[in-house]
Amino acid sequence: MLRVEGLVKRYGDVEAVRDVTFAVAPGSIYGFVGPNGAGKTTTLKVIATLLRPDAGRVFIGDVDVLQHPEEARTRLGYMPDFFGVYDNLRVDEYMQFYADCYGVPTAGRDRLIGSLLELVDLADKREAYVDGLSRGMKQRLCLARCLVHDPDLLILDEPASGLDPRARVEMREILQELRRRGKTILISSHILAELAELCSHIGIIHAGRMVVSGPVEQIQREAGARVIEVRLAGGLGTGPHGEAGAGHAQGGADQPGAQGAVHPDTLATVMAVPGVRSVAVEDGALRVAMEGEDEAAAALLAHLVRAGLPVVHFAEVKSKLEDVFMAITGGEEQ
Numbered sequence: 001m002l003r004v005e006g007l008v009k010r011y012g013d014v015e016a017v018r019d020v021t022f023a024v025a026p027g028s029i030y031g032f033v034g035p036n037g038a039g040k041t042t043t044l045k046v047i048a049t050l051l052r053p054d055a056g057r058v059f060i061g062d063v064d065v066l067q068h069p070e071e072a073r074t075r076l077g078y079m080p081d082f083f084g085v086y087d088n089l090r091v092d093e094y095m096q097f098y099a100d101c102y103g104v105p106t107a108g109r110d111r112l113i114g115s116l117l118e119l120v121d122l123a124d125k126r127e128a129y130v131d132g133l134s135r136g137m138k139q140r141l142c143l144a145r146c147l148v149h150d151p152d153l154l155i156l157d158e159p160a161s162g163l164d165p166r167a168r169v170e171m172r173e174i175l176q177e178l179r180r181r182g183k184t185i186l187i188s189s190h191i192l193a194e195l196a197e198l199c200s201h202i203g204i205i206h207a208g209r210m211v212v213s214g215p216v217e218q219i220q221r222e223a224g225a226r227v228i229e230v231r232l233a234g235g236l237g238t239g240p241h242g243e244a245g246a247g248h249a250q251g252g253a254d255q256p257g258a259q260g261a262v263h264p265d266t267l268a269t270v271m272a273v274p275g276v277r278s279v280a281v282e283d284g285a286l287r288v289a290m291e292g293e294d295e296a297a298a299a300l301l302a303h304l305v306r307a308g309l310p311v312v313h314f315a316e317v318k319s320k321l322e323d324v325f326m327a328i329t330g331g332e333e334q
């Protein structure tokens with residue numbers, strides 16, 4: 001359905017997208033995930049015909065997007081990562097406006113708009129002012145207007161950003177319904193957890209490069225991050241030689257210390273081991289993502305014990321998508 005080949009985009013000296021290649025199969029939901037500034041929006045805008053790349057090609061079906069942007073636009077619906085300001089415009093007028101833009105025939109248009117508003121659960125808001133809608137409703141309205149011309153491919157830039165958990169679930173259910181109706185969906189987020197359950201395929205982009213791309217299970221299998229779960233007697237506040245240090249942990253929101261009060265010396269000890277890529281905290285245990293074979297894991301255990309850490313549990317766990325992402329991006333998720 002969608003093929004992106006060797007995409008390069010520079011803004012002056014900034015190389016925002018560096019040779020990105022990936023494909024999205026018909027009927028799939030492809031999650032495009034990466035930290036802020038990774039190049040997601042730039043890539044999506046090129047696919048949506050809104051930016052011209054410095055190199056590369058994009059195909060939607062057999063349509064060459066750069067050669068035939070107008071034809072491509074009939075095949076795709078694009079939802080940007082911000083919602084514009086629509087003073088004094090009602091929901092119905094907003095939908096009519098976009099239907100006009102896409103040349104949707106006036107015959108049957110009212111019914112079409114009614115069914116799209118039904119789909120996104122806004123049927124009872126048809127006469128409401130757009131600016132008075134909640135953020136979740138605006139996002140759903142934005143999605144509805146992407147569908148007025150019945151595109152095969154939806155390109156959604158962070159559609160769940162800023163939504164509360166309930167609104168996210170609603171958005172997810174609508175996207176699953178659209179997939180059942182045969183749409184192909186490319187959706188971006190900087191939060192992997194938002195996409196992991198929804199998507200059949202994932203591409204992880206970091207610093208303008210596509211690091212991995214493929215079916216979710218395959219990425220989990222092949223990304224190469226081995227994850228070791230480590231528990232300490234007395235919990236993660238325990239430092240080398242058993243000293244208590246909970247509450248003294250340093251670090252920002254994506255540092256384990258902020259979530260699980262890891263003793264700072266413990267964290268430093270783990271990070272110093274060769275091959276360790278990142279450390280996260282879950283259920284009172286450290287989850288250490290590392291490279292290497294069994295020997296590397298054995299060396300990690302020996303290192304922890306030598307440093308005087310009271311290890312009571314040390315086991316490889318099935319690498320979750322989250323761990324893979326952390327390992328690849330070095331924990332820059334938020």
Ligand SMILES: Nc1ncnc2c1ncn2[C@@H]1O[C@H](COP(=O)(O)OP(=O)(O)OP(=O)(O)O)[C@@H](O)[C@H]1O
Nearest residue numbers: 011014016034035036037038039040041042043190
């Ligand atoms: N118009 C622009 N002019 C200059 N630099 C830009 C422009 N747009 C984006 N960039 C830079 O290009 C890089 C990629 O940005 P992009 O918005 O594509 O990333 P992103 O993954 O979508 O991030 P976010 O999740 O923050 O939106 C960043 O370094 C960004 O600062």
